[in-house]
Amino acid sequence: MLTAAMSEPMTDTTTAEVAAETDAAWARSAAAGDSVAFASLYRRHAGRVHGVIVRLVGGHGVRAEDLTQEAFVRAWQALPKFRFESAFSTWLHRLAVTTALMELRSRRSGPRFDDEDALDDFGVADSAGNGTALSMDLERAVSTLPPRARAVLVLHDVEGWKHEEIANELGMAIGSSKAQLHRARQLLRRRLGGEA
Amino acid sequence: MTNSNDDAPGSGPGQVLRWQLQALRRDIQPAHDLWPDIANRIADMPRQAASTPRRVRSLVPWALAASVLLAVGFVWQLMPASGPQTVEGNPLIRQQAVSMTLEYEGALARMEQAGTHPEMKPALGDLDRSAAQILTAIDHDPEARFLLDQLRRTYARRLQLTQRAAMT
Numbered sequence: 422m423l424t425a426a427m428s429e430p431m432t433d434t435t436t437a438e439v440a441a442e443t444d445a446a447w448a449r450s451a452a453a454g455d456s457v458a459f460a461s462l463y464r465r466h467a468g469r470v471h472g473v474i475v476r477l478v479g480g481h482g483v484r485a486e487d488l489t490q491e492a493f494v495r496a497w498q499a500l501p502k503f504r505f506e507s508a509f510s511t512w513l514h515r516l517a518v519t520t521a522l523m524e525l526r527s528r529r530s531g532p533r534f535d536d537e538d539a540l541d542d543f544g545v546a547d548s549a550g551n552g553t554a555l556s557m558d559l560e561r562a563v564s565t566l567p568p569r570a571r572a573v574l575v576l577h578d579v580e581g582w583k584h585e586e587i588a589n590e591l592g593m594a595i596g597s598s599k600a601q602l603h604r605a606r607q608l609l610r611r612r613l614g615g616e617a
Numbered sequence: 618m619t620n621s622n623d624d625a626p627g628s629g630p631g632q633v634l635r636w637q638l639q640a641l642r643r644d645i646q647p648a649h650d651l652w653p654d655i656a657n658r659i660a661d662m663p664r665q666a667a668s669t670p671r672r673v674r675s676l677v678p679w680a681l682a683a684s685v686l687l688a689v690g691f692v693w694q695l696m697p698a699s700g701p702q703t704v705e706g707n708p709l710i711r712q713q714a715v716s717m718t719l720e721y722e723g724a725l726a727r728m729e730q731a732g733t734h735p736e737m738k739p740a741l742g743d744l745d746r747s748a749a750q751i752l753t754a755i756d757h758d759p760e761a762r763f764l765l766d767q768l769r770r771t772y773a774r775r776l777q778l779t780q781r782a783a784m785t
Binding site for chain 2: 456459463464467472475481493494497559563574580581609
């Protein structure tokens, strides 16, 4: 309970439980039309939602912010049907991932999502593995991966999803997800100049 | 992390890479406050229907209770851990006790319209008396942060009880 936990020394578990209960209370209010409660949910979760979207689309900026906004608008629309069978934060996180991936798929006219061979060498270090790649930090290196490989790498290695979940979300076979992960890691090592 | 062994990048440098990747999982705040635009978009937006009218009805007391608890919690979180205190006492504690009381009374009044059970009246009365005593104690000792916490817990119990009465 929020109240009890506010007054006593809290363990991490208690803090998480309190946060989950507070989320659920806000979510129920928001589902009933309370935009103030939804604003509270936004304040609490904007960083987490924006974080995963930034990682998935490979950059900060207006595009990621538009997607974050879109994710919250979709959450508002879908909340009345949220059954509270999972934690609100888990539900929202998944919705944010779905929102980002839908956008990635829709951008096939730009950098292609499905046929990425042409992108494999984008941002790769020079032949000696030196140069700008050496100073490229990991986050930037991830952002230069081809969209599908990046999505699998981020979901698996950063967000901790299982291949089954990734395959389902991306509409691919589990084996493809594993292959994309392998490919993404190889590309990443090349881009980091073999440092990691 | 739920990675199976065959997914692991291996030991040595691969393991380092995995740790570095895990460390990328962090919150990133948007550069701009997105809430005003979100609020505009959802203002007149049609919602998906809730599952059943009965469920909607049963959520009303929850929503009311939650809004108060959260308001109280929010006020609490805004308080500095050891706020600036003066020789005359901490006016913040008194102000927040008053705000908390007003919030509580407003929500309680709305919730009690849904009906109460006579058998719960003694317990509710006890809690009301406790709240009044704590408010008096805050007047006497405005430095006592723990009293504000005690008041909040008392109000939370009162709301829970009232909510239970309204939902049964």
